[in-house]
Amino acid sequence: MASPTPTDTAAHDTSQIPAPEGSITVTVRILRFNPEFDDEPHWESYDVPALPTDRVLNLLINIKSYVDGTLSFRRSCAHGICGSDAMQINGVNRLACKVLIKDLLAKGNKRTTISVAPIKGLPQMKDLYVDMEPFFEAFKAVKPYLIAYGNEPTHERIQSQADRERFDDTTKCILCACCTTSCPVFWSDGSYFGPAAIVNAHRFIFDSRDEGSEERLDILNDTEGVWRCRTTFNCTDACPRGIQVTKAIQEVKQALLFKRV
Amino acid sequence: MSTESLTLDKPRSPRRPAARRNNFELYSWLFMRLSGLALVVLVLGHLFIMNILDDGVHRINFAFVAGRWASPFWQFWDLAMLWLAQLHGGNGMRTIIEDYARKDTTRFWLKMLLYVSIALILAVGTLVIFTFDPNIAG
Known part of the structure; x- marks a missing residue:
């Protein structure tokens, strides 16, 4: 797998994403890769509104729903049980559905940047989706x-x-x-x-x-x-x-x- | 990405003879722990004697080394240190090569280079310890 390139491409129009009261704008950097067009994975940034109680998965779903429908990632139950949405969030492997934005906020008044990359060591198929x-x-x-060998017990195995x-x-x-x-x-x-x-x-x-x-x-x-x-x-x-x-x-x-x- | 069906053994397949167990990795893992412990004593002891005790490093000369190697105890000490350190370090290098070499040919030749260097240093070191002649001093 190629190493991530440091160049972020141009900003995306994220104005369609609904911004509920109390939300702040955070930058989500995603290591994107489309095997049909890209030779190498590259980072793309999205400035999206987020509530402190949102999970990283919410932001990804918003980006997919309102900005770029081609963003690919796995998720199923979205409650930390199925284990589909493992990804590298700010450099550590986490389930996107279990990481809250409030735990990733930058200190002071600095802009919060959240980097999301696919888990390492498995072939990247598309965006956050690995083989x-x-x-x-x-x-x-x-x-x-x-x-177990031998005869099956008539009752459960105690x-x-x-x-x-x-x-x-x-x-x-x-x-x-x-x-x-x-x-x-x-x-x-x-x-x-x-x-x-x-x-x-x-x-x-x-x-x-x-x-x-x-x-x-x-x-x-x-x-x-x-x-x-x-x-x-x-x-x-x-x-x-x-x-x-x-x-x-x-x-x-x-x-x-x-x-x- | 294979789409073919899973090839799982049937859970109820009859008991097969246990696979021939190759314990090399187990023993090399164990050796690393034990030789590591021994080396702590051997190397720290060596450093203490050579650098701190009495006048420390200032008293070291040919005669000092010759005097120590006259005793089988210090001969054995240095021999153990040589062998354990070489094998411990060599095994560590082997693991690193296994981890990081990407091609089988690279892995093979790096390991060969490693094994030859280990053998060479062990042979020369052992030869010196046992055939050391205190009378060649000029």
Whole structure:
């Protein structure tokens, strides 16, 4: 992926966007890319009205609705659950539907500028829209489903609260790719499984009902597995669900090291 | 961007023999931690003896080095420092090359260069420690 160029193109007419009472004008810079016309991604600026209680996603939707309908980005539930709208906002990976404008306002009376770029390390298809396939390939590779042998129990598979607690944190993952695309190892070496895949492997490795731990640990013991992790904690910082991602990776390393789950 | 259907294993597929486990990455990770700990003691001790103790750096000359290497303890100390530092640093470089080399050929040749330099320095260093002759002083 080409690096962003510093030149911003001419201003856009944003007068059609309704400006509710109490709104202020902020500048939204978007790293745009249209594969049909552009050789490289470039920044474009939009001066848009925003309420402090707005989310970044609101501004993007306004730009798409009133200024330029070709602006492309993913979003679905818009409430931080589906994990569609992961993007790099002011240099950090966040869900656009969870970042409030009031938390991004510039200090004093300075004009607020919000930079929005696609998540890094995955091919940029158009604007903020990236090809997630490599991310899901890694996810699939760790077998993220229950593996159990023998006869099926007639009732549900019973589990104690303490056993459930062990992998509780990693069940929260919504596969938004914020963590994986914040990982410098993933940026430089796309074949690394990435934090999200390890989190989802962790969810089953430490599940007392699952019998596929050994297979998954073998997969993660590979050259591109957990040993590539440098504990930079970017993933933990990026996770919109507050998962202790680096801790989960360390627990997988520990399980491999002591051959004990 | 592939549109073909997912190729997932059936969850109920029979248990297969565990894949042949290659623990190289695990051991190299563990080695980094252990050698790192050992190097803290070895290198800080070395710096303390060479630079601070007694007259520090001012007393270092051929005779001083010859005197230390007369003892198997210091020979072993320096040998351990040489090997651990080389392998620790070399393994770190290997990881960096794995991360940043973009083409397989670049990665291969950088690693070869690294391995040859490690082997060369280890060989020369070890040779000097064991064959050091205190009587060649002019």
